[in-house]
Amino acid sequence: MDKFIELTAIAAPLLRINIDTDAIIPSREMKRVSKQGLGDGLFAGWRYTTPGGREENSDFVLNQGPYRNAQILLSGMNFGCGSSREHAVWALHEWGIRCIIAPSFGAIFHGNCVLNGILPVALENQLVEDLARQVEAAPAENTITVNLEKCLVTGPDQSQHEFEIAPGDRKMLLEGLDGIAATMKRDDEILAFQARDRIKRPWIYL
């Protein structure tokens, strides 16, 4: 998995609340049993003019000028709510997004981000809107810096905003860990748990 340490990048404002994973990657864009080939379908319902088509909708932010190179997304509360489909995160990643700044996130989506090298940053809505206003003034120049070691977002005006992230999530992103491999090292603990549990709850062990 990619490591996330620090990123300075163009940020695209998509200030809508409750953006669901169906909007991020419509189910009809999940065409193969694969984590690849999903970037093209990212936000398909909004990005293209017709359902299932590929003609760009020029009103959509990711189709506009410098935002085509955005690596940060600014959005509203409850980003990534709805379906558990990890394809939403794979699509964002393939398109080029590495960090999402929003007031809150859907829980499953948040977990999926961390496991795929995308940093979800929770900042108050007013701060997100303020960052968006600065970015919109000059999208290519007014970049945002996100530093995960310091847990700090630096806006185009050099204002600094601390954010909180669970220490385990931070470590996972900073070091680009494979969570399964890490847990497999705890095999003894799992076996010991099962031995105890089998006595306490024998009906669980089919």
Added chain:
Amino acid sequence: MGRTIFEKLWEEHAVSDLGDDTYLLYIDRIFIHERTGSIALKGLEAAGRKVRNPDHVFACMDHIVDTLPGRTDDTRVPGGIAFITATREAANAAGITVFDLGDERQGIVHVVAPEQGISLPGVTLVCPDSHTCTQGALGALAWGVGSTEAEHAMATKTLVVRKPKTMRIDFDGEPGFGVSAKDMILYLIGQHTAAGGVGYAIELAGAAVRSMPMEGRFTLCNMAIEFGAWTGIIAADDSTFDYVHGRPFAPKNHLWDQALAHWKTLPTDAGAIFDKEIQIDCGAITPQITWGTSPQHETGIDGVVPDPADEADANRRKSIDRALEYMDLKPGMRLEGIPIDAAFIGSCTNSRLSDLRSAAQILEGKKVADGVNAICVPGSSQVKKAAEAEGLDKIFEAAGFEWRESGCSMCFFAGGENFGLEQRVVTSTNRNFENRQGPRTRSHLASPTTVAASAIKGHLTDVRKLEH
């Protein structure tokens, strides 16, 4: 100090305390389905990892299988056949039980798992599907995960999880005629928003939950995710134990006695503290209906489409604006009477026997209005069989509903079957997101009885006013 059911289950399943409120939790049961499970199994194979306890893992074919009679693997979803065959092959190779097409146990995962007695009070259960919270209705700790976490759970029998906060929602008072579990949960989301539960495990409690049969409890917990909650849970009681007893995978004989004694210790103790509490008076709830593109965009069927100008919060105002444009509705319009093109009864929210019975009661001796495309998809092959045994299929068909094979069907659009461009659907499902049920399809979420009543009238209808 008393403990909540959530805290008891958390402690009982904690393999290791990893610090900072993060734990390695033991996972008792794992379900996968062909849409997101196929990639998880493939991921395990690619990494050369094995499923640790395949007898605790089950696969359902539900998401993109056809629901028309005579179905085969060759689903109408473009590329869908590859998801079905990949899941079957990988599951068989790993020794996982598959509830496959043609198996009389096949159905929607969140209907099948309780039906088969695989999800039980007190278990931890995950599935790469957001509606896994449905199974919290049994007093289980059940939550939706991504495909990578499903891999983690299958490979290690554990997951690394940060402990959420706790919230209790008391549903008190008595719901009136025409008000079901679906109306109660939509009302909660309407009052407290689709993000009201973010960061919380919610316990659904109160007199109206205690007196509610199991099937309604599944509906209630199903939409905990639409409230933004990490999961929903309802403490097990005699209704739960009666429901579970005798099911194929449920414990039997002395193991049943032992399990039952344990399960009775799990409900929340008197005096346990929650981080947040909400009270809902069910007497105030009318049949609910959504008008927009988020489950929080909802009101009573006797209500009107809101005016964005009345919304003080700028973000919510914009969201209402967008929703009204998408839904082609105007502020102030009465919801009752809005013409519909289609009616759908199905999904993990509302497709169980009691849902079908309640809709059939409305439909008996009546006809669906001209031009309304009406479809009923039972939640499982078992539900279908039971419904047919009591003649419900005949009532649906006589009224003009299509009667189908079980599956997720048109709860979501995967590129195959759909209601058609910009069609307006009244639906017993859980998500009214943009394009969820088809290209620019306009979905109105409601209870099965509201869907049935609306299908007959050809427009959104207050089931309480329908002559019987």
